[in-house]
Amino acid sequence: MKRMFTYMALLCLAANGFSQQDPQFTNFNFNRTFFNPAHTGVKRALCFTALARNQWSGFDGAPKTATLTGEYWMENLSSGIGGSVMIDELGFEKNMSYRINYAFHMTEVAGGNLSFGIDAGITSKVLGPTGSQSWISSSSWQNDPSIPPQIKKSSPDFGAGIWYQHTKFWAGASASHIGTPSMNQGNVIVNTSPPTVHSRIFQVARHYWLTGGVNLQKRNWLFQPSFLVKSDAVITSFDLNCIATYNNVFWFGATYRYQDALCPQLGFTWQTGGVKGKPGTEETAPADPRNRKKPVATWKIGFAYDYTTSKLNDYNNGTFEVFVNYCIPITPWIQRQGCSRLFE
Numbered sequence: 001m002k003r004m005f006t007y008m009a010l011l012c013l014a015a016n017g018f019s020q021q022d023p024q025f026t027n028f029n030f031n032r033t034f035f036n037p038a039h040t041g042v043k044r045a046l047c048f049t050a051l052a053r054n055q056w057s058g059f060d061g062a063p064k065t066a067t068l069t070g071e072y073w074m075e076n077l078s079s080g081i082g083g084s085v086m087i088d089e090l091g092f093e094k095n096m097s098y099r100i101n102y103a104f105h106m107t108e109v110a111g112g113n114l115s116f117g118i119d120a121g122i123t124s125k126v127l128g129p130t131g132s133q134s135w136i137s138s139s140s141w142q143n144d145p146s147i148p149p150q151i152k153k154s155s156p157d158f159g160a161g162i163w164y165q166h167t168k169f170w171a172g173a174s175a176s177h178i179g180t181p182s183m184n185q186g187n188v189i190v191n192t193s194p195p196t197v198h199s200r201i202f203q204v205a206r207h208y209w210l211t212g213g214v215n216l217q218k219r220n221w222l223f224q225p226s227f228l229v230k231s232d233a234v235i236t237s238f239d240l241n242c243i244a245t246y247n248n249v250f251w252f253g254a255t256y257r258y259q260d261a262l263c264p265q266l267g268f269t270w271q272t273g274g275v276k277g278k279p280g281t282e283e284t285a286p287a288d289p290r291n292r293k294k295p296v297a298t299w300k301i302g303f304a305y306d307y308t309t310s311k312l313n314d315y316n317n318g319t320f321e322v323f324v325n326y327c328i329p330i331t332p333w334i335q336r337q338g339c340s341r342l343f344e
Contacts, residue, residue: 022176022207023065023088024237025053026255026263026304026321028228033101034069034084035209035230036174038117038163040103041073041080044329051323056308056316061091071101073330078105080115094126097157112166117174123157125183126150127202151202155181161209171212177204205232213241220247245269251302260310261319267302300325 025031031049032039049069056062071082082101088094099121106114128150161174183202213226221244228239237260243253248269255263306319 022230022232023053023063023067023086024230024239024257025051025065026239026257026261026265026306026319027051027302027323028211028239029213029224029226029241029243030267030300030302030323030325031067031069032172032211033071033082034067034086035176036117036161036163036172036211037082037099037101037119037159038103038115038161038172038174040071040082040101040115040117041105042103042113042115042163042165043071043327044073044075045327046072046330047325047327049323049325051321053319053321055306055319056312057320058317059312059315062316063088063090065089075330078107079103080105080117083121084119092128096124098122098124099157099159103163109164110166112164115163115165116161117163118158118160119176120156120158122154123177123181123204124154125202125204126152151183153183153202155183155204157181157204167215169212169214172210174209176207176209178206180204180206205234207232221245222248224253255304257306261306261308263304263306263319265302265304267300269298269300271296271298297326297328 022035025034028035031051032042033047033049034051047070049067051065051067051069053065054062055064065086065088067084067086069082069084071080073080080101080103084097084099084101086095086097088096099119101117101119103115103117157177157179159174159176159178161172163172164170181204183204208229208231210229211227213224216223216225223242223244225240225242227241228237230237230239238258239255240258241253241255243251243265245251248271250266250268252264252266254265255261257263300323302323302325304319304321306321307313308316308318
């Protein structure tokens with residue numbers, strides 16, 4: 001098994017290449033700001049989300065991803081600001097991104113809120129064997145001149161998105177790596193006979209994201225069917241999801257990823273202080289601050305397990321994903337103004 005995956009990893013070290021898909025998440029509905037900057041500030045809150053994903057557990061050199069996202073609502077500017085950090089590892093490849101987000105919000109658009117967002121930052125990549133990976137079964141590759149030297153490079157990166165939020169539904173579209181950043185470390189000549197030339201150029205493909213869903217209220221239950229489409233114009237991933245939440249406290253559901261995985265999910269929510277809102281209203285705060293209730297801090301913890309339905313099922317123990325989210329709504333101070341008498 002180790003030898004097979006090592007060979008697969010080495011195939012990724014072509015002289016010129018394009019990146020594979022950005023990381024995928026089963027709990028994508030709880031980490032929307034990460035893939036769509038227009039979602040920044042939608043909750044009218046200060047929020048932090050940490051997510052960790054261990055994909056294809058038991059598979060040597062399998063993907064491991066961690067993200068940290070934060071956002072803050074600026075009432076006076078009708079805008080949201082935020083940022084994210086990501087670390088993603090797969091075999092010989094390690095990707096890191098550091099981004100800041102900005103979104104401008106328009107309220108009362110066809111009964112909902114419309115926002116436009118951008119993000120900018122840096123994408124870094126390390127590609128190539130280092131000898132430090134414990135899963136590599138042999139060190140003989142270190143003297144193989146056909147294997148290119150390691151790439152270590154960073155490049156500016158940016159993305160953009162649009163988001164529409166309604167009490168009954170939501171929809172968003174975004175694009176990441178719009179500039180298709182190129183990481184070029186030039187040619188390296190290995191002293192062989194004849195000499196081996198490695199042109200170390202790696203280009204990150206542009207990615208497109210499309211998502212949407214609806215809120216279906218039934219007494220103390222909230223049902224939220226949704227979808228996520230992610231594509232780099234070569235490979236497309238399609239997720240169908242449905243989450244059922246009881247009394248705004250406990251939820252469970254599942255995601256089906258086309259020809260890839262079936263993923264059960266569950267989680268808990270607890271709120272402290274303030275006046276608790278109805279299920280499904282956390283992202284539809286009233287536009288007028290005077291209509292907002294005393295803020296309530298919300299904690300969420302969620303877990304997902306991906307059961308692989310493809311042929312990879314014989315070589316791994318599934319995928320584990322967990323996230324923690326904290327939000328406290330931003331309630332601006334409203335200045336009271338008294339009546340002044342008219343000039344006499």
